[in-house]
Amino acid sequence: AQKITQTQPGMFVQEKEAVTLDCTYDTSDQSYGLFWYKQPSSGEMIFLIYQGSYDEQNATEGRYSLNFQKARKSANLVISASQLGDSAMYFCAMREGSETSGSRLTFGEGTQLTVNP
Amino acid sequence: NAGVTQTPKFQVLKTGQSMTLQCAQDMNHNSMYWYRQDPGMGLRLIYYSASEGTTDKGEVPNGYNVSRLNKREFSLRLESAAPSQTSVYFCASRVGQGVSPLHFGNGTRLTVT
Numbered sequence: 001a002q003k004i005t006q007t008q009p010g011m012f013v014q015e016k017e018a019v020t021l022d023c024t025y026d027t028s029d030q031s032y033g034l035f036w037y038k039q040p041s042s043g044e045m046i047f048l049i050y051q052g053s054y055d056e057q058n059a060t061e062g063r064y065s066l067n068f069q070k071a072r073k074s075a076n077l078v079i080s081a082s083q084l085g086d087s088a089m090y091f092c093a094m095r096e097g098s099e100t101s102g103s104r105l106t107f108g109e110g111t112q113l114t115v116n117p
Numbered sequence: 118n119a120g121v122t123q124t125p126k127f128q129v130l131k132t133g134q135s136m137t138l139q140c141a142q143d144m145n146h147n148s149m150y151w152y153r154q155d156p157g158m159g160l161r162l163i164y165y166s167a168s169e170g171t172t173d174k175g176e177v178p179n180g181y182n183v184s185r186l187n188k189r190e191f192s193l194r195l196e197s198a199a200p201s202q203t204s205v206y207f208c209a210s211r212v213g214q215g216v217s218p219l220h221f222g223n224g225t226r227l228t229v230t
Binding site for chain 1: 148150152157158159160161162165167173175176205207209213216218219220221223224
């Protein structure tokens with residue numbers, strides 16, 4: 001079964017508008033972490049934002065915020081005021097279990113975001 | 118400030134040849150990972166090493182072996198390359214505690230003909 005599901009293969013947004021990229025996850029662990037990464041066309045992987053399962057507040061980093069709904073097992077990425085440079089592939093990833101167990105991170109299939117001028 | 122360094126950047130192999138992908142990190146991270154990225158499939162974990170001296174299989178370990186040579190270095194070996202192993206390979210590392218994201222290398226584009 002898929003542990004991380006990103007249901008939007010492609011998304012389009014107008015410059016300066018906000019966009020939400022969906023991510024749902026499946027785990028039976030109480031302790032886990034959720035990450036979002038950006039991969040521009042140049043290929044490098046850039047860490048954007050992290051949400052821990054016990055964090056009560058939604059994570060924010062500049063124009064990125066994470067809409068974490070634990071009961072629904074969703075961790076959607078919200079990008080505000082989109083810029084042309086936000087055009088990229090975006091991956092959601094999950095760390096299961098506590099860090100002491102030697103964690104592995106599982107990635108979703110990604111969402112290709114295109115920002116239109 | 119090198120971070121995670123992968124070599125080579127590009128490689129073409131014939132079916133049946135062997136090769137080793139090298140990875141080194143200079144951030145004193147405990148955990149290291151090898152992923153492969155194929156179109157439409159995201160990143161899939163091949164092997165990982167939670168700490169020096171340990172290695173574990175990921176989702177797609179068949180056809181690969183790894184060595185955690187020391188804390189800094191984690192190599193991936195293809196003993197007998199197959200066309201299905203054509204992919205982009207990423208090495209990554211992380212501290213392994215708390216909020217510790219993966220730091221990625223720039224990838225190796227491998228083609229097996």
